[in-house]
Amino acid sequence: MEKQKFEDAFRNIFRNAEEEPSSGVWTNIELDLERLEGRKMKKRILFYQLVAAAAVLLAVVSTGLFYYSETNSGKQINNTTIADNNPGNESLPSGERKSETAPNSSMRLDRDNNERSSLDNTQEAAGRNKQSTDVAKSKDEMASGKKSKSALQPHLNQKGSVQGGVALASKNAQAEKEKISLGSEDLTQAMAEESRMEANVGTFSSNHLPKLYQSRPVVLVLPETQIDEGQVLLARLAYEEQLMNQDKTEKNKRDERVWTSLGFAAGSFSHVGGAGDTPKAAGLNSFQDYNTLGNSLSNETSAPGFSYSVGVNVGGKIANRWTLQGGVNYLTQNSSYTSNALIVGDQNFAAAPTIAEVNKSQGLNSRAADFVSTPEYSVNNNIQFFSLPVSAGYLIIDKDFGWQLNTGISTDFFVQNVLTPDNENLSRTTSGRGDDSPYRPYNFSGLIGTEISYRVAERYRVSLNPGFRYPFNSIYKTELGITTTPVTFDVALKFKYIFH
Amino acid sequence: MQHNPKIESMLGEQELIEGCRKPDRAIQKALYERYCRKMMVVCLRYSKSTLEAEDVLQEGFVKVFQGIKNFRGESKLETWITRIMVNTALNSQRRKLYLLPMVDVTEIDLPEHEMSVSDLNYSQLLDMIQSLPQGCQVVFNLFAIEGYGHKEIGELLGISEGTSKSQYARARSLIKSKLLKDSTYYSKYGEAKI
Numbered sequence: 001m002e003k004q005k006f007e008d009a010f011r012n013i014f015r016n017a018e019e020e021p022s023s024g025v026w027t028n029i030e031l032d033l034e035r036l037e038g039r040k041m042k043k044r045i046l047f048y049q050l051v052a053a054a055a056v057l058l059a060v061v062s063t064g065l066f067y068y069s070e071t072n073s074g075k076q077i078n079n080t081t082i083a084d085n086n087p088g089n090e091s092l093p094s095g096e097r098k099s100e101t102a103p104n105s106s107m108r109l110d111r112d113n114n115e116r117s118s119l120d121n122t123q124e125a126a127g128r129n130k131q132s133t134d135v136a137k138s139k140d141e142m143a144s145g146k147k148s149k150s151a152l153q154p155h156l157n158q159k160g161s162v163q164g165g166v167a168l169a170s171k172n173a174q175a176e177k178e179k180i181s182l183g184s185e186d187l188t189q190a191m192a193e194e195s196r197m198e199a200n201v202g203t204f205s206s207n208h209l210p211k212l213y214q215s216r217p218v219v220l221v222l223p224e225t226q227i228d229e230g231q232v233l234l235a236r237l238a239y240e241e242q243l244m245n246q247d248k249t250e251k252n253k254r255d256e257r258v259w260t261s262l263g264f265a266a267g268s269f270s271h272v273g274g275a276g277d278t279p280k281a282a283g284l285n286s287f288q289d290y291n292t293l294g295n296s297l298s299n300e301t302s303a304p305g306f307s308y309s310v311g312v313n314v315g316g317k318i319a320n321r322w323t324l325q326g327g328v329n330y331l332t333q334n335s336s337y338t339s340n341a342l343i344v345g346d347q348n349f350a351a352a353p354t355i356a357e358v359n360k361s362q363g364l365n366s367r368a369a370d371f372v373s374t375p376e377y378s379v380n381n382n383i384q385f386f387s388l389p390v391s392a393g394y395l396i397i398d399k400d401f402g403w404q405l406n407t408g409i410s411t412d413f414f415v416q417n418v419l420t421p422d423n424e425n426l427s428r429t430t431s432g433r434g435d436d437s438p439y440r441p442y443n444f445s446g447l448i449g450t451e452i453s454y455r456v457a458e459r460y461r462v463s464l465n466p467g468f469r470y471p472f473n474s475i476y477k478t479e480l481g482i483t484t485t486p487v488t489f490d491v492a493l494k495f496k497y498i499f500h
Numbered sequence: 501m502q503h504n505p506k507i508e509s510m511l512g513e514q515e516l517i518e519g520c521r522k523p524d525r526a527i528q529k530a531l532y533e534r535y536c537r538k539m540m541v542v543c544l545r546y547s548k549s550t551l552e553a554e555d556v557l558q559e560g561f562v563k564v565f566q567g568i569k570n571f572r573g574e575s576k577l578e579t580w581i582t583r584i585m586v587n588t589a590l591n592s593q594r595r596k597l598y599l600l601p602m603v604d605v606t607e608i609d610l611p612e613h614e615m616s617v618s619d620l621n622y623s624q625l626l627d628m629i630q631s632l633p634q635g636c637q638v639v640f641n642l643f644a645i646e647g648y649g650h651k652e653i654g655e656l657l658g659i660s661e662g663t664s665k666s667q668y669a670r671a672r673s674l675i676k677s678k679l680l681k682d683s684t685y686y687s688k689y690g691e692a693k694i
Contacts, residue, residue, distance in 0.1 A: 006644075006672070007643075007644040007645075010625060010644050010645055011644065011645050011647070013620075013621070013622050013625055014541060014545065014622065014625070014645050017538075017541045017622040017626075018537035018538055018540070018541060019537055019540040019541050019544060020536075020537055020540070021536055021537070021540045021553075021554050021557055022550075022554060024554075025536070025554050025557055025558050025561075026529065026532055026536075028558045029532065029558050029561050029562055029565075030525070030529075032558070032562045033523075033525075033528070033562060033565055036562070036566065037523070
């Protein structure tokens with residue numbers, strides 16, 4: 001019963017007991033959770049990054065100041081210390097002097113302490129020589145713990161002169177005078193002197209600079225390092241995030257999402273299918289020389305030729321490997337054929353017979369007689385379109401070197417047809433859009449091709465696009481009964497500018 | 501969810517659970533804020549120092565947030581969290597217990613009437629528990645405060661039931677002696693009388 005009371009009492013007291021944990025616990029929990037969930041504490045890390053940056057900056061500035069101070073201190077020694085190789089002088093151990101170059105602050109302090117103890121001895125000697133005032137002063141300064149190599153130098157020199165005696169001073173008096181007046185021309189010599197002094201520190205000058213010109217020592221005392229696990233974790237997370245961001249930035253930089261391109265294409269076309277059909281619907285049976293005119297028109301509709309285009313396109317990635325491109329092109333198709341008929345009109349008009357003219361003549365039978373047969377002559381046929389191509393592409397290789405397959409559709413708007421006979425006596429004939437025109441005002445063509453490209457700069461890519469264009473319908477109106485579908489194969493050279 | 505301590509302190513247990521399952525960091529913090537002080541005491545009971553207890557608390561809460569998806573609501577949330585804390589503490593102590601294996605000890609019984617735990621405050625009792633040897637501390641906590649039986653404790657710690665009993669008896673004796681030292685009895689008669 002008593003035992004039970006004992007346990008109950010414990011239980012009751014602890015049941016409602018509360019103790020506040022330190023605030024760092026939640027931070028660590030959060031960090032653990034972030035790490036487990038793969039998320040990053042951007043704000044917190046940014047803060048620590050700033051703190052780290054500030055710490056680095058502070059360290060750099062401190063080191064710079066320290067180094068600057070040390071350099072100045074060295075210069076001061078050059079200008080103020082007269083090296084005297086007299087081994088009879090009291091000196092500090094050379095090993096200690098060499099250790100001055102070590103960055104370890106504790107070593108510096110040890111050295112200072114040694115110097116200080118030496119000075120204590122000096123003070124005694126000085127006391128014996130009844131010159132204790134200056135040395136005591138130097139001791140006092142040392143007691144403040146802020147005496148540097150350069151600042152110590154004059155005092156040690158004083159000490160040297162005290163122990164070395166008057167003979168030394170007089171022996172080297174002339175040399176000292178010369179070296180005190182060291183100018184820039186003697187800088188090299190002074191540096192050599194300093195090196196000698198480093199090797200044999202036992203020689204000092206009795207020269208003493210005013211306090212104003214004594215450099216103040218800067219002693220860098222690093223705080224004791226305590227590894228904080230939390231900070232280490234944060235630093236590691238920050239580093240990982242930095243790497244991840246770098247990868248992301250690099251990837252973003254390499255990604256091509258939207259671009260525009262300027263392209264020129266050249267190729268050839270030839271007619272397939274019903275090419276060469278005679279335009280019977282034009283009522284040519286009534287003409288005097290049906291065969292002659294028919295052959296001329298047949299040649300016009302079936303002649304192969306060259307195709308050129310220029311255009312601007314814009315494109316973008318719609319998925320990882322899929323692209324969509326569209327634009328506007330000016331397309332011209334040139335062909336040459338032979339004709340042995342003429343259309344003759346008023347006022348000495350004579351031109352190659354065109355389907356347009358023949359088409360008109362159907363409604364104006366009176367003009368049928370205007371077609372006459374002639375010897376063969378060459379005619380250049382030029383058909384111009386504006387086309388709006390839209391194509392989808394699949395990227396097979398998406399690196400600096402790129403390779404993709406494209407397929408799409410183009411809406412071609414007929415602009416005009418120009419027939420230029422190769423004879424200066426014959427007129428050029430132009431057929432535009434409209435009801436009288438034998439050409440469809442617009443047509444649709446299928447596009448298929450490939451694109452081989454190379455990224456020449458971060459934002460530029462050059463590509464070669466070989467491809468086929470095939471009109472779904474005849475370029476002539478249906479009622480003419482002519483089926484002409486010129487299949488074009490061309491190669492475009494495109495210059496892409498990548499927006500991002 | 502926007503962090504709003506006032507609103508979060510008003511959240512019900514179910515809302516806390518749901519929020520932690522998402523997981524919503526603000527809700528997780530709210531849950532932590534609600535139970536951290538009580539759980540800190542649990543961790544302190546099984547530890548020798550505050551630092552050690554905070555390590556257990558941290559590890560325990562991470563387990564809570566990771567395991568809350570599996571919390572079926574068969575017990576109170578606080579009970580469930582306490583169990584996780586105790587298990588985490590036991591895991592952290594297990595290595596030490598392995599190094600210092602528990603053996604049967606002879607119970608030194610002291611007069612019961614001299615022990616008055618109720619007169620002591622929480623801090624004094626915590627100090628007593630923390631000053632117990634490792635094995636005694638764990639067994640005492642499990643038996644006297646958590647309410648486990650010696651058989652369960654034996655299974656939990658991988659020791660025999662008898663060892664658990666003797667460790668508990670030793671813990672009890674040590675606490676008794678401390679109580680007596682603190683009591684007026686001790687000040688009146690001195691250590692030799694006990």
